[in-house]
Amino acid sequence: MSYLTPLQIASWFGRINHNTEQCSVSAHLYIEFDHSTLDIVQLKKALIRLYDLHEILRLSLTKIGEPCILNKKNIFLSIDDISTFTLEEKQEFLWHKRQEWSNQQLNLEDGQTAKFSLTKIDENYFRLHIDTDMIAIDPSSCRILLEDLAYLYNNTHIDPSSRPSFIQWRQFLLRDSHIQQLRKRDELWWKDRLSFIAPAPSIPFSNNKNTIKTHRLSHSISRENLLALRDIAKTMRISLSNFVLGLFAFNIFSFTKNRIFRLNIPFFWREPIVENIQNSIGDFANFSILNVDLSQEISLSVFLNLIEEQMVELIEHRHYDGVNIMRDLSRLNGRVETSPIVFTSAINLEERNLFSKNIQTVLGTPVWMISQGPGVALDAQVAIFNDELFINWDIRLDMLPFFWIYDCFNSFIDLLKRVIKSPSLLQNKIDEINSPLLNHPVKETPLNSLQKAYILGRDTTLPLGGVAMQEFREYEGTISSSGKLKKRLFSMVKSHPCLRTYINPQNNTQFVNDELHLNLKEYNLISLKKEIALELIQSYKKEYSHDLFSFKYSPWDLSFFYLSDNTLIIFARFDALIVDGRSIAQLMFELFSDVEVNIAKNIKKIQVENNQERQLDRNYWLDKLKDITKPLVLPHQPLKQVTKTIFNRKTILIPKEIFKSISIIGAKQGLSNNSLIMSIILDILTHWLQQDIYVAVPVLPLYSDELSNKSSFIIIKWSNSTETFLNKAITLQEDILEGLQHLRFSGVDLTRYLLVKIQCSPVLPIVITNGLSWATLPIDSGFELTDGLTQTPQIGLDLRFTYSSQKDLLFHIDFVNNFVSEEQIEYILLNFKSISEQIYRHQSLDFTISNYKEEDISKNLLSIESITLLLRDVMDISPSVEINAFTEIVQLGLSIQDLKLLCQEINKQYDIAVSPKQLLSCKTVNDFIVLISTYLV
Numbered sequence: 001m002s003y004l005t006p007l008q009i010a011s012w013f014g015r016i017n018h019n020t021e022q023c024s025v026s027a028h029l030y031i032e033f034d035h036s037t038l039d040i041v042q043l044k045k046a047l048i049r050l051y052d053l054h055e056i057l058r059l060s061l062t063k064i065g066e067p068c069i070l071n072k073k074n075i076f077l078s079i080d081d082i083s084t085f086t087l088e089e090k091q092e093f094l095w096h097k098r099q100e101w102s103n104q105q106l107n108l109e110d111g112q113t114a115k116f117s118l119t120k121i122d123e124n125y126f127r128l129h130i131d132t133d134m135i136a137i138d139p140s141s142c143r144i145l146l147e148d149l150a151y152l153y154n155n156t157h158i159d160p161s162s163r164p165s166f167i168q169w170r171q172f173l174l175r176d177s178h179i180q181q182l183r184k185r186d187e188l189w190w191k192d193r194l195s196f197i198a199p200a201p202s203i204p205f206s207n208n209k210n211t212i213k214t215h216r217l218s219h220s221i222s223r224e225n226l227l228a229l230r231d232i233a234k235t236m237r238i239s240l241s242n243f244v245l246g247l248f249a250f251n252i253f254s255f256t257k258n259r260i261f262r263l264n265i266p267f268f269w270r271e272p273i274v275e276n277i278q279n280s281i282g283d284f285a286n287f288s289i290l291n292v293d294l295s296q297e298i299s300l301s302v303f304l305n306l307i308e309e310q311m312v313e314l315i316e317h318r319h320y321d322g323v324n325i326m327r328d329l330s331r332l333n334g335r336v337e338t339s340p341i342v343f344t345s346a347i348n349l350e351e352r353n354l355f356s357k358n359i360q361t362v363l364g365t366p367v368w369m370i371s372q373g374p375g376v377a378l379d380a381q382v383a384i385f386n387d388e389l390f391i392n393w394d395i396r397l398d399m400l401p402f403f404w405i406y407d408c409f410n411s412f413i414d415l416l417k418r419v420i421k422s423p424s425l426l427q428n429k430i431d432e433i434n435s436p437l438l439n440h441p442v443k444e445t446p447l448n449s450l451q452k453a454y455i456l457g458r459d460t461t462l463p464l465g466g467v468a469m470q471e472f473r474e475y476e477g478t479i480s481s482s483g484k485l486k487k488r489l490f491s492m493v494k495s496h497p498c499l500r501t502y503i504n505p506q507n508n509t510q511f512v513n514d515e516l517h518l519n520l521k522e523y524n525l526i527s528l529k530k531e532i533a534l535e536l537i538q539s540y541k542k543e544y545s546h547d548l549f550s551f552k553y554s555p556w557d558l559s560f561f562y563l564s565d566n567t568l569i570i571f572a573r574f575d576a577l578i579v580d581g582r583s584i585a586q587l588m589f590e591l592f593s594d595v596e597v598n599i600a601k602n603i604k605k606i607q608v609e610n611n612q613e614r615q616l617d618r619n620y621w622l623d624k625l626k627d628i629t630k631p632l633v634l635p636h637q638p639l640k641q642v643t644k645t646i647f648n649r650k651t652i653l654i655p656k657e658i659f660k661s662i663s664i665i666g667a668k669q670g671l672s673n674n675s676l677i678m679s680i681i682l683d684i685l686t687h688w689l690q691q692d693i694y695v696a697v698p699v700l701p702l703y704s705d706e707l708s709n710k711s712s713f714i715i716i717k718w719s720n721s722t723e724t725f726l727n728k729a730i731t732l733q734e735d736i737l738e739g740l741q742h743l744r745f746s747g748v749d750l751t752r753y754l755l756v757k758i759q760c761s762p763v764l765p766i767v768i769t770n771g772l773s774w775a776t777l778p779i780d781s782g783f784e785l786t787d788g789l790t791q792t793p794q795i796g797l798d799l800r801f802t803y804s805s806q807k808d809l810l811f812h813i814d815f816v817n818n819f820v821s822e823e824q825i826e827y828i829l830l831n832f833k834s835i836s837e838q839i840y841r842h843q844s845l846d847f848t849i850s851n852y853k854e855e856d857i858s859k860n861l862l863s864i865e866s867i868t869l870l871l872r873d874v875m876d877i878s879p880s881v882e883i884n885a886f887t888e889i890v891q892l893g894l895s896i897q898d899l900k901l902l903c904q905e906i907n908k909q910y911d912i913a914v915s916p917k918q919l920l921s922c923k924t925v926n927d928f929i930v931l932i933s934t935y936l937v
Contacts, residue, residue, distance in 0.1 A: 004067055004135075005170065006323035008283050011135050012065050014374025015105055026105040027134040027373045029142050032098070035364030038118060038126045040079060046152040047075050047116065053148060053158055054281045056166045059136045060111040069167070074111040081120045090121060095529060097129070102214050102370050106133045113137060114145070128363055134283060139344070139371070140268035141281040146355065150362035166282025169274045176273055179319065186320035194332050197325075198291045201252055201261040201341055203377060206401050213397040215528075216370045217409045221389040221416060228420045229389065236301060236426075238308045241345040244382050244389075245311070246304035247419065248343055249292045251412040254434055255404070259295045264339035264376075265311070267318055287322035288314040289339060294430055301426040338375045340399070346383035354383040354390065370394050378405065380412075391416075403540045406523055436517065436553060444509035449748040450712065451577050455505050457793020458548060463761050464794045464816055467645045469576035470555075471584050471790045472545035475592070477783035479568045482560060488591055489518060489558065496587070498707050501578045503551050510577075519557035526564050533563050534882050541571070545789045546646065549575050570783075576709050581790070582700060583707040585774035585802075592781040617745035622753070624739075625715060628694055631760035634796065634820065635689075646817045647791040650865060652829040654809040654836050655930045662839040669845065671729055674770045675736070677801050677809075679729035681768055682718035684831045687849040688824070692720050696764040696795075699740060712747035714739040715754075715764070726845055762794035771802035779805055786884040790814050799828070808926075867928050870909070874902045887925050906932065 113136035233243035460466035549555035555575035666676035
């Protein structure tokens with residue numbers, strides 16, 4: 001390895017070392033060009049001339065890393081003709097080829113420093129694939145390689161003397177006494193500063209470490225805005241490159257919250273000790289370590305100037321290689337030190353543009369460019385391309401969470417745009433840059449007792465705490481609707497003060513901001529295969545649905561995910577600090593429909609309570625709850641074992657035909673739908689727990705004129721006595737109606753009373769939520785509600801019933817993992833389904849409840865989960881592919897053989913006799929459930 005640079009040696013070790021997650025990665029650069037026509041014979045001749053011109057292209061490294069220049073030219077050019085493929089087959093082929101080449105390792109032992117391929121897509125559509133290993137060809141040299149290849153495609157000769165040998169240059173460098181003196185000087189300079197080198201940024205490393213996956217995010221800033229950035233930087237006497245670097249460093253701080261950290265800054269400086277060395281190909285790369293310090297209370301402009309000063313200093317002391325600096329730092333600290341975030345700038349190229357006009361004329365338009373490097377999680381690159389500022393981030397998805405880095409990227413782009421629009425932003429203090437500029441009202445209003453309780457529930461020291469009272473919903477539709485949805489969302493934020501309500505948890509106050517801010521994030525996943533995009537989304541869903549809002553903005557947000565097949569997936573999340581469940585349903589109805597409905601219409605305003613009325617209500621409830629003397633005992637895990645409160649949801653669907661029939665039966669006995677459903681649920685719970693129970697029931701007092709959270713809750717009881725179900729149900733209905741007249745002492749008041757009385761927490765682990773009056777999506781909205789989750793502090797079970805858009809009854813149970821078991825939840829669902837069927841079949845309220853037997857539950861439960869499990873087993877569907885109630889069966893690739901096998905398994909499991917023809921008539925998973933339910937009844 002005598003003439004290899006330290007970085008070349010490190011890259012070689014990185015590609016052969018399979019023992020660490022950061023290694024076994026080739027440092028390489030892969031580019032794709034699209035062209036209307038390329039002559040294969042002419043391209044081959046150009047490559048032969050190119051290999052003759054640059055000997056480094058024939059570099060070979062043995063298994064022990066010994067370099068040599070091969071005499072033979074191993075030109076690796078493959079041809080793929082897919083012109084006869086269907087459009088779908090072409091897309092599949094090109095996607096797989098891109099993934100393979102983006103993550104491959106070239107065979108350096110065989111002299112494969114570069115690899116070329118030409119794909120004929122159509123008669124007038126070609127794609128040129130070029131992959132170069134950075135051990136032989138660094139990014140600055142790759143541009144020269146492309147320039148020379150484009151020239152030799154149309155010309156036969158380049159003067160060899162104008163392309164001196166990299167190896168010769170490297171040997172001269174090692175023997176140059178002046179350079180060696182500078183190296184010794186810089187070595188001492190760096191060793192004096194080793195103990196002051198900042199730590200690596202604490203980025204959230206991904207859990208997906210099975211295979212190396214690299215992805216890119218890119219954006220272009222127009223020529224006009226680029227010139228504006230240049231002017232701002234020039235005014236501050238900062239180079240544009242360092243100006244953008246400083247903003248990048250600030251953005252990393254915003255996401256990591258690290259005030260002091262280091263960045264890896266590559267250089268491609270070529271010491272001019274050999275004539276024409278600027279035209280040569282090789283690995284001239286080096287890097288330095290930039291300390292980022294945002295610990296002082298300074299303005300962003302002062303910080304950018306400090307970055308400029310430090311970069312000038314680093315360039316001055318560039319002669320001691322970055323690899324050696326990191327090795328010395330590792331020895332000092334007694335551990336392997338890394339710099340996982342790299343910032344690469346090609347802004348200051350003499351040629352001004354990343355790819356010349358000649359390259360694009362001859363080789364085509366660059367459509368993809370991505371790089372990898374050992375130990376590099378993020379390589380953020382900036383360059384001038386077609387007179388625009390081109391920003392490209394190469395990210396390792398096996399090292400970084402996808403949506404975290406996507407948000408970080410979008411934040412960086414937004415920061416650049418904000419600076420261009422308002423250069424005065426740079427004069428703000430560091431901690432003020434990302435603070436929303438709010439028009440505070442003259443007076444903030446205090447939070448009510450329930451809001452304060454929700455904030456307290458975020459405390460992780462409380463049993464079943466550490467969560468926010470919030471609701472998550474997932475919808476699916478088409479991308480073509482996105483523009484209309486964004487316009488509606490803007491109108492909704494303008495119309496509804498709740499979407500402009502900000503919470504100040506320090507002062508326990510709230511206020512409505514006049515400024516409009518769309519809490520909307522958009523993720524373009526069109527370049528990913530749908531199954532990969534869905535896998536990323538599903539992985540993100542658990543984190544997103546449980547995240548706590550920061551209160552930087554109003555606590556609600558939406559996320560749009562754009563998929564390759566025109567699918568639009570929407571995540572929506574609302575904190576109950578600003579809206580209750582009924583308001584959330586109304587907001588979603590407005591978002592997905594053309595009809596605006598004012599739910600406050602014809603509803604009286606809330607009357608202001610007085611102390612006397614409150615005392616009367618207090619006396620009512622103290623009498624009502626006097627016989628509750630001990631805590632509700634649930635067969636749950638010890639609370640000490642529930643180290644983190646994570647909610648899950650299980651759902652069962654009762655077809656509308658069945659529910660309509662049992663509703664009529666209940667009505668004949670004087671029971672409302674709400675009372676009937678709640679009574680059935682309570683009867684199941686008492687049978688399961690074998691005790692009298694009491695639960696919280698959220699209620700809505702008379703609405704004010706606007707959507708908000710004015711909800712409270714009352715406590716209802718259900719006896720485990722031998723009294724008839726009907727009598728108990730009628731009593732329950734009377735108790736609820738009576739309780740609604742005594743809401744001046746409710747909710748938190750009742751919790752405090754019971755807490756003092758029974759000395760146990762959580763006081764009310766079970767909630768039953770009635771959502772039958774809530775708005776549902778119009779059938780013609782083009783969207784379906786595909787998933788959801790509600791979580792509440794200090795609640796173990798939230799049993800919720802609502803309508804689907806088709807008016808089927810949906811019974812959801814949101815529960816805390818490890819608090820109760822899935823089998824216990826399925827027991828409740830199974831009995832609810834069974835009782836509904838018994839009432840429907842017998843046309844009476846006489847029914848029996850099965851005893852809890854864990855082994856009998858999962859097998860017999862007809863639910864979305866059970867049908868999904870059957871489909872996965874029969875069709876061998878990957879767990880990463882999402883299946884929900886509205887998934888179309890045809891999209892899953894159901895074959896005739898699958899259909900027959902599925903029919904056999906359904907008949908066997910549920911002891912029924914459906915035919916393959918009947919199953920074939922089912923369009924969605926929900927249709928399967930409806931069909932099977934009719935047989936079970």
